[in-house]
Amino acid sequence: MTETILKMQKKVKRYLDKDRYDHTIGVMHTAGCLAMRYGANLEQALTAGLLHDCAKCVPADEKIKLCEKNHIEISDAEYKNPGLLHAKLGALFAREKYGIENEEILRSIESHTTGRPNMSLLEKIVFLADYIEPSRDFPGVENLLELSKLSLDKAVLCA
Numbered sequence: 385m386t387e388t389i390l391k392m393q394k395k396v397k398r399y400l401d402k403d404r405y406d407h408t409i410g411v412m413h414t415a416g417c418l419a420m421r422y423g424a425n426l427e428q429a430l431t432a433g434l435l436h437d438c439a440k441c442v443p444a445d446e447k448i449k450l451c452e453k454n455h456i457e458i459s460d461a462e463y464k465n466p467g468l469l470h471a472k473l474g475a476l477f478a479r480e481k482y483g484i485e486n487e488e489i490l491r492s493i494e495s496h497t498t499g500r501p502n503m504s505l506l507e508k509i510v511f512l513a514d515y516i517e518p519s520r521d522f523p524g525v526e527n528l529l530e531l532s533k534l535s536l537d538k539a540v541l542c543a
């Protein structure tokens with residue numbers, strides 16, 4: 385892994401609780417595996433996986449404040465459930481606190497909870513990695529894991 389990623393990893397760790405950090409590392413590694421399987425850029429996949437939840441542990445009222453201050457649109461659903469904002473805010477943090485300029489990485493962070501139509505290869509990888517990383521334990525995760533080795537699109541659809 386590159387020096388840059390290791391540096392970012394240390395920083396991410398300071399801003400997440402233990403469970404979220406473990407999940408984050410799982411997503412980073414899973415995104416790396418999927419990138420190798422489906423021919424995406426490895427470094428971009430690791431970076432997006434590492435940073436996808438970097439705003440997760442910001443308190444709810446702070447999430448709203450930060451979004452308002454940075455002119456990030458907040459829907460009614462997001463006002464009611466500010467946790468949803470961690471994806472949009474995560475993209476902002478990635479740009480401003482981690483110096484990420486690659487738009488595809490930033491978009492992958494922004495779309496990782498909801499997905500969106502016409503996702504790029506990297507977006508699909510991060511979206512799926514968030515679902516199937518090793519600490520995830522829900523009914524059907526085994527099947528989804530198997531499917532993710534066979535078809536990225538079908539696995540994303542299924543997730």
Ligand SMILES: [Fe+2]
Binds near residue numbers: 471496497
């Ligand atoms: Fe997330």
Ligand SMILES: [Fe+2]
Binds near residue numbers: 411436437
């Ligand atoms: Fe996540």
